[in-house]
Amino acid sequence: MVAACEGIARNPQAAGDIRTTMIIGLALIEALVIYCLVAAFAIK
Numbered sequence: 001m002v003a004a005c006e007g008i009a010r011n012p013q014a015a016g017d018i019r020t021t022m023i024i025g026l027a028l029i030e031a032l033v034i035y036c037l038v039a040a041f042a043i044k
Helices: 002-010 012-043
Strands: none
Touching: 002 012
């Protein structure tokens, strides 16, 4: 998140691409957390 903010501050023209990449990355991390939670409940 900090790196994305720094990248946008250094190159404002690339803000759209950086923001899109950050949102996709955050969505993948959130999906991984949900999968781990489901696996934990399945094991228990």
